[in-house]
Amino acid sequence: xxxxxxxxxxxxxxxQKSSLxxxxxxxxxxxxxxxxxxxxxxxxxxxxxxxxxxxxxxxLVWGYCGIxxxxxxxxxxxxxxxxxxxxxxxxxxxxxxxxxxxxxxxSSMLLASILAYxxxxxxxxxxxIPVLTLVFTLLLETFLAQTAGYQWKIxxxxxxxxxxxxxxxxxxxxxxxxxxxxYSFYYYVLTFVALVFVALRxxxxxxxxxxxxxxxxxxxxxxxxxxDIRKWQFFVFxxxxxxxxxxxxxxxxxxxxxxxxxxxxxxxxxxVIWAAIGGRSSLLAVSLSTIGMTxxxxxxxxxxxxxxxxxxxxxxxxxIMLFRDGIVLTLWNSVSKLGKLFEKxxxx
Amino acid sequence: MEKIIETxxxxxxxxxxxxxxxxxxQVEKNEIRCVIGPNGAGKSTLFKALFGLIKLDSGTVVVKxxxxxxxEPSARVRLGLGMTFQTIRAYNNLSVRENIEIASGFSIGNYxxxxxxxxxxxxxLFDFSINSNFPAKxxxxxxxxxxxILMIIHTGADVLLLDEPTAGxxxxxxxxxxxxxxxCKKHGLTIIVVEHDLKFIKQIAEKITVMHQGGVFYEGDLQxxxxxxxxxxxxxxx
Amino acid sequence: xxIAPLIISLVYxxxxxxxxxxxxxxxxxxxxxxxxxxxxxxxxxxxxGAYVASLLVTEGLPFFLTLPFCFLVGVLVGLVIEFLFIRxxxxxxxxxxxLTWGLGLIIAQGALLIYxxxxxxxxxxxxxxxYGGFTYSIYQLFLIFVAALLxxxxxFILQKTELGLKARATMQNPEIASTIGINKKKMFSITFAFxxxxxALAGGVLAPTTTIAPFMGTQFxxxxxxxxxxxxxxxxxxxxxxxxxxxAAIRTPxxxxxxxxxxxxxxxxxxxxxxxxxxxxxxxxxxxxxx
Numbered sequence: 001x002x003x004x005x006x007x008x009x010x011x012x013x014x015x016q017k018s019s020l021x022x023x024x025x026x027x028x029x030x031x032x033x034x035x036x037x038x039x040x041x042x043x044x045x046x047x048x049x050x051x052x053x054x055x056x057x058x059x060l061v062w063g064y065c066g067i068x069x070x071x072x073x074x075x076x077x078x079x080x081x082x083x084x085x086x087x088x089x090x091x092x093x094x095x096x097x098x099x100x101x102x103x104x105x106x107s108s109m110l111l112a113s114i115l116a117y118x119x120x121x122x123x124x125x126x127x128x129i130p131v132l133t134l135v136f137t138l139l140l141e142t143f144l145a146q147t148a149g150y151q152w153k154i155x156x157x158x159x160x161x162x163x164x165x166x167x168x169x170x171x172x173x174x175x176x177x178x179x180x181x182x183y184s185f186y187y188y189v190l191t192f193v194a195l196v197f198v199a200l201r202x203x204x205x206x207x208x209x210x211x212x213x214x215x216x217x218x219x220x221x222x223x224x225x226x227x228d229i230r231k232w233q234f235f236v237f238x239x240x241x242x243x244x245x246x247x248x249x250x251x252x253x254x255x256x257x258x259x260x261x262x263x264x265x266x267x268x269x270x271x272v273i274w275a276a277i278g279g280r281s282s283l284l285a286v287s288l289s290t291i292g293m294t295x296x297x298x299x300x301x302x303x304x305x306x307x308x309x310x311x312x313x314x315x316x317x318x319x320i321m322l323f324r325d326g327i328v329l330t331l332w333n334s335v336s337k338l339g340k341l342f343e344k345x346x347x348x
Numbered sequence: 349m350e351k352i353i354e355t356x357x358x359x360x361x362x363x364x365x366x367x368x369x370x371x372x373x374q375v376e377k378n379e380i381r382c383v384i385g386p387n388g389a390g391k392s393t394l395f396k397a398l399f400g401l402i403k404l405d406s407g408t409v410v411v412k413x414x415x416x417x418x419x420e421p422s423a424r425v426r427l428g429l430g431m432t433f434q435t436i437r438a439y440n441n442l443s444v445r446e447n448i449e450i451a452s453g454f455s456i457g458n459y460x461x462x463x464x465x466x467x468x469x470x471x472x473l474f475d476f477s478i479n480s481n482f483p484a485k486x487x488x489x490x491x492x493x494x495x496x497i498l499m500i501i502h503t504g505a506d507v508l509l510l511d512e513p514t515a516g517x518x519x520x521x522x523x524x525x526x527x528x529x530x531x532c533k534k535h536g537l538t539i540i541v542v543e544h545d546l547k548f549i550k551q552i553a554e555k556i557t558v559m560h561q562g563g564v565f566y567e568g569d570l571q572x573x574x575x576x577x578x579x580x581x582x583x584x585x586x
Numbered sequence: 587x588x589i590a591p592l593i594i595s596l597v598y599x600x601x602x603x604x605x606x607x608x609x610x611x612x613x614x615x616x617x618x619x620x621x622x623x624x625x626x627x628x629x630x631x632x633x634x635g636a637y638v639a640s641l642l643v644t645e646g647l648p649f650f651l652t653l654p655f656c657f658l659v660g661v662l663v664g665l666v667i668e669f670l671f672i673r674x675x676x677x678x679x680x681x682x683x684x685l686t687w688g689l690g691l692i693i694a695q696g697a698l699l700i701y702x703x704x705x706x707x708x709x710x711x712x713x714x715x716x717y718g719g720f721t722y723s724i725y726q727l728f729l730i731f732v733a734a735l736l737x738x739x740x741x742f743i744l745q746k747t748e749l750g751l752k753a754r755a756t757m758q759n760p761e762i763a764s765t766i767g768i769n770k771k772k773m774f775s776i777t778f779a780f781x782x783x784x785x786a787l788a789g790g791v792l793a794p795t796t797t798i799a800p801f802m803g804t805q806f807x808x809x810x811x812x813x814x815x816x817x818x819x820x821x822x823x824x825x826x827x828x829x830x831x832x833x834a835a836i837r838t839p840x841x842x843x844x845x846x847x848x849x850x851x852x853x854x855x856x857x858x859x860x861x862x863x864x865x866x867x868x869x870x871x872x873x874x875x876x877x
Contacts, residue, residue: 068680070687118858122865127624130683131811132857134626138808139854142847207454214439214450221437224399225451226425226503265804269687276684309695316688320681321671 007198009205011064011213013284013332030190039182043254046186048294050250052193055274055290056200056283057243062272063280064204065236066216068126070268071115071133072244074140077263078111079104079245080252081144081159084168089155095174097253104249105242112241113234120233137263144260164259171253180253189250196246201283212236244271266309270297273316279329289328351410352377352507352538358397358407360562367393369562371407375507380533381540382549384573385559386583391542392434394559395509399424399431411507430505432496434512434542440485444495448478451499463504466535470498470528490521497528507538514548526551558582591718599842602726603849604834605733609792610810611817612736612826613660613784618814619822620757620777623672623682627690628810629803630697631782635660635789637697640705640798649708653790660786664779672778673771690803698800705798725794732791736784741823753777808850812857818864832860 008015030049034042057072087100115136119129148161159165170179171188180188203209214222215229223229252258261267270293278289293312300308323330351374358371368390375381383391396402398409400421408417416424439447459467471478474494476487484495493513500508510529514522522545529539529552543549549556549570556573558566560582566573573579614628625631635656642652667689675682712724744750756763756773764770789806796802813833817825836856841849 062680068683070683118862122862124861124865127618127622127679127683128815128861130680131624131815132854135808135811135854135857138804139851143851146847207449210442210446210450210454213442217439217441218437220401221433221439222450223421224401224425224431224437225499226422226453228420228422230420265801265807266691269691272684273688276681306695306699309691310699313688313691313695317671317685317692320678320685320688321674324681 003202006202006205009201009209011204011209011281012201013282013329027194031187034183034186042183042186043181044298046189047251047254047298048291049186049193050189050254051247051271051274051294052287052290053196053243053250054247054271055278055286056197057240057247058271058275059278059280059283059286060200060204060243061236061240062275063282063286064209064216065212065233066126066219067233067237068130068272069133069237069240070130070272071137072240072271073268074133074137074263075108075112075241075244076248076251077137077140077144077258077260077267079108079248080168080258080262081165082107083249083252084165084258085154085157087169088157088167091169097169097171098174100169101249105245108241108245108248109238112238116234116237120230120237123230134265134268137268138265141260141263144263160259162260164257164262166257168252168256168258170256185254189254192246192250196243197283197287200243204283269316270312273312273319275326276316277319277323277327279326279332281325282329282332285326285328285332289326350377351375352379352412353398353540354410355394355398356408356410358394358409359405360393360397360402361405366562368397368404368407371397371559371562371564373557373564375538375540378533378536378538379540380529380538380552380554382553382556383540383542383559384544384549384556385565388561389559389565390562391559392511393562395431395511395542398509399429425503425505428504428506429509430500430503430507431509432493432500432511432513434515436492436496438484438492438495438499441483443482444478444480444484444487447484447495447499448502452502453504459504462535463501466531466537467498467501469531469535470494470501473524473528473531474498490517493517493525494528497525501532501537506536508532508540510539510541510543512542512544514543514545519547522548523551588718591720594718595720596838596842598720598722598726600834600838601730603837603841604830605726605730606792607809607813607830607833608733608737608826609729609788610806611813611830612733612740613781613788614810614814615817615822615826616740616784617778617781619825620753621672621676621774623675623679623778624686624811624814625667625778625781625785626683626687627667627693628686628785629807630690630693631660631663631785631803632789632792632806633694633697633800633803634663635786635791636793636796636798636802637701637705637789638786639790639793640708643708644706649711649794653787656790657783657787660789661779661783663786664782665775667782668775668778673774676774694800694803701800703799707796707798708794710794729791737823737826744823749776809853812853816857816860833857 008019033045037045054072054076057075058069061067061069061072083100083104086103087096090096090099093099115133119132144159145162147159148163150158152159152161157165170181171185172179204212211222211227211232215227215232219229274290274293275286277293279285297308297312300311319327325333353373353375355371355373358368358373360368371390371394373394383394385391393402397404400419404417408415410416411424411427411429414427416427439450442450474491476491476494478498484492487495497508497510497513514525517525526548529541532539541552553570555567555569557564558573558579565582566576566579568576610632614625617623617625638656638659639649639652642655643649671685671689672682675685710723710725712728714721714723716722744754752763752768753773755766756768756770760770792806796805813826813829816833817829833853833856837849837853840852
C-alpha cells in the first residue's frame with residue numbers, strides 16, 4: 001500500500017478518496033485563519049493546535065491499544081522542563097533549540113521506558129495502569145513544586161519550585177535571528193503538528209496499527225498468536241510519550257515558562273477528556289475535540305469564568321454516559337450515514 | 349517416532365483442588381490425539397499449562413526437544429504451537445481479512461508449498477471467504493469455529509491444540525471439521541483435540557488420553573478406550 | 587540513645603504511617619474488591635467528609651460528633667453517584683475511571699466556587715505526651731485506633747453477618763451469586779455507598795491534620811492508590827493489611843531520614859517493584875495455605 005492509501009486507511013475517519021478534499025480544505029483553512037487575526041490571536045490559536053499531539057498520545061495508547069494512561073501529561077511536562085534545561089544551558093551552540101527539542105523528546109521517552117518496563121512486563125491488570133500513571137504524574141508534580149531555591153539549579157537554569165521555570169528560549173529557525181512569534185510561530189506549530197498527524201495516521205493504518213488494535217481487542221488471543229504483547233505495549237507507551245513530549249516542547253516555546261501544575265491532577269485530566277469527548281478511536285476526531293476544548297477553556301478563563309473545570313468535567317461525564325463513541329465521532333458517523341442515505345435516494 | 353510434546357510430572361493446585369496431578373503426557377509427531385474426560389478433569393488446564401498461561405507448581409514441558417517451562421506464551425507459539433479456545437476467540441469486531449492478516453503476521457503467501465496446499469484444501473472444504481471485509485462477528489457460528497482454526501494454521505503452527513472445536517456444530521459441520529483434522533494430518537501437522545462429542549472422536553481418533561481429577565487416567569486406542577469399564581465409570585460417576 | 591524508646595518511636599511511626607494508608611484506602615479497596623472499579627473521585631469524597639466536619643464544627647458541634655455525619659453524607663453521595671452513573675458502567679471499567687475523574691473535577695471546583703479557597707481548619711484534639719525524648723500525638727494514637735477499628739468492623743461484617751456472606755459470594759463469583767438469589771445491583775450499590783461513606787469518614791477524621799481546601803483530596807489519592815494497587819483486588823482484609831503494613835514498613839525509615847515526600851516516592855517505587863513480583867497483589871500470596 002502506498003503512503004496515500006495508508007494515510008486514508010482503515011482505522012480513522014475519512015477513509016474514502018473524497019476525504020482527501022476534506023483534509024486539504026482543513027489544512028488550507030488552518031493556514032488562512034491567521035490572516036484574519038492579529039499576531040496575538042494567532043499565538044492563541046497556535047496554543048490550541050500545539051495540544052493536539054498530547055491528545056493524540058492518549059488516543060494512541062487508550063483508543064487504539066486499550067491502555068488507559070492518566071500520566072501522559074507527565075511526559076508533556078518533563079519534555080518542557082528538559083527543553084528548558086537543555087536549551088537554556090546551550091545558548092552558545094548553533095541550533096541549540098533543535099538540541100533542546102531532541103533532548104526533550106528523548107528524556108520523556110527514557111522516563112516512559114522505565115515506567116513501561118515495570119507496568120507491562122509485570123502483566124498487571126488493566127485498571128492498575130491508569131492508577132499508577134496518575135500517581136506517577138502527581139508525584140512528579142509534588143517533586144517539582146518543592147524545587148524552589150538556588151540548590152535546584154541545573155547549569156544556568158533554575159527549576160523554580162512552585163512558581164516554575166521561566167525564561168525558556170523561544171524557537172528560532174537556523175537562518176533567522178528573530179525568535180518565532182505570532183504568525184511565524186503559528187505556521188511552525190501547524191507544520192510540526194500536521195507532520196506528526198500524518199505520520200501517526202500512516203503508522204496506525206499500517207500492519208503495526210492492526211497488531212496494536214488486536215492487542216486492544218483481545219490481548220490473550222494476540223499473545224497466543226505469537227505476539228509478545230509486553231513488547232508491543234512497551235513500544236506503544238514510549239511512542240505515546242514521544243507524542244506528548246512534542247506538545248510539551250511546543251508549549252514552552254510558546255509561553256517561555258512551565259510550572260509544576262502543568263503535571264497536576266487537573267492538567268492530567270485534560271487530554272483524557274479530549275479523547276473521551278472526541279472519540280478515542282479516531283485521531284481526526286480527537287484533533288478536532290482538542291482544538292474545541294482548549295479553545296473553550298481558554299475563552300472561559302480569559303473571561304474570568306471559573307466554571308470551565310465544571311463544564312469540562314460535565315462534558316466528560318456526558319460523553320461517557322451518552323456518547324459512548326465520543327461526540328465528534330458520533331456526529332461524523334451520523335452525518336456520513338445521512339450522506340449515504342442521500343446518495344441512495346439520488347440513485348433511485 | 350519423535351516426541352513432539354512431552355510433559356513431566358505437571359502439578360497445579362488451585363486453592364485445595366488439584367487441577368493437574370503428576371501429569372505425564374506425550375504426543376508424537378503427526379499424531380492425532382484426543383483428550384477426553386469428565387468436566388473438571390483438567391483438560392483445558394493441561395492446554396493452558398502447555399502454553400504457559402498458568403504457572404505450574406512443579407513439572408516441566410518439553411516441546412520439539414526444547415524445555416520451555418520458562419518461555420512466555422508468545423515464545424511457545426513461535427515454536428509452532430497453536431491453540432483454539434473453548435469459547436471461540438477471534439477478533440469479533442475486526443474483519444475476517446484482518447483476522448487472517450494478524451494471525452499470519454502479515455506474511456500471507458510466504459508459506460511452504462505444503463502449508464499453502466493445506467490452506468487451499470481447508471478453504472475449499474469450509475467454503476467461506478477469508479478476504480471478507482465484514483466483521484468476524486457477522487459469521488455463522490460454524491464459520492467462526494473454522495476461522496479460528498484457519499487463523500492458527502496461518503501463524504505457521506504445526507502443532508494444533510483444539511479445545512472443543514465442534515461445540516455448537518451440527519452433525520454435518522462436525523464431519524467437516526473431522527475432515528479438516530485429517531487433512532492437517534495428511535500435510536504433516538500434529539493435532540491434539542479436547543472433545544466431548546463421541547461421533548467426532550470416532551471419526552478422527554488414533555490414540556486417546558483420558559483424564560480424570562487432574563491426572564491421566566487411561567490411554568489407549570479408540571476401541572480399548574470405549575470398552576474400558578473404569579473409563580465408563582468415571583463418566584457415570586460413583 | 588536508649589534502645590527501648592527508639593523502638594517505641596519507630597513502632598509508633600510505622601503504625602501511624604500504616605493507619606494513614608488504611609484510612610485513605612479502605613473505602614477504595616472495598617469498592618475495588620467487589621466491583622473491580624476504582625473511584626477516581628475518592629479524594630474528593632474524602633474532601634467532602636472534611637468539609638462536613640469543618641462546617642459542622644463552625645456551627646458549634648463538637649468535632650467527634652461530626653464524624654457520623656461525615657459518614658452519612660459520604661454514603662448519600664455514593665448512592666447518588668452509583669444510581670446515576672456507576673450502575674451503567676459495570677462492564678466498562680476504564681470508562682468508569684474517566685467518569686469518576688470528571689465527577690471529581692466537578693466536585694472539587696464546585697467546592698471552590700461555593701465555599702471559596704479554604705474552610706476553617708480544625709484544631710487537633712488531645713495534645714501530646716512525651717516519652718524517652720520523643721513526642722507522641724495522642725490524636726495520631728486515636729487514628730491508629732480508628733484504622734484498626736474499621737478493619738475489625740469490616741472483617742466482622744464480612745465474616746460474621748449474612749450481608750457479609752452475600753458480599754463475599756458476590757465478590758467471588760457475581761454470576762453464580764445472582765443465581766442463588768443475591769441481588770447483584772443492590773450489593774454493588776450498598777458497597778459503593780459504604781465505600782464512599784468510609785472515604786468521607788476518613789476525610790473527616792484526617793481533617794484536623796491538614797488544611798481544608800477544595801483540592802485537598804490530592805494528598806490522599808497517591809498513597810491510597812498505591813496501597814490499593816499493591817494490595818490487589820483479591821481479598822479486602824489481607825490486601826489492605828499486607829499492603830499498608832509493608833508499605834508503612836518501607837515508608838517509615840525513608841520518611842524518617844529524607845522527609846515525608848521522599849517517603850511517598852519510596853512508596854511508589856516499592857509499589858512498582860512489588861507488583862513486578864506479585865502482579866495480583868500481595869493478597870494473593872497464601873502465607874497460611876488455603877484460606
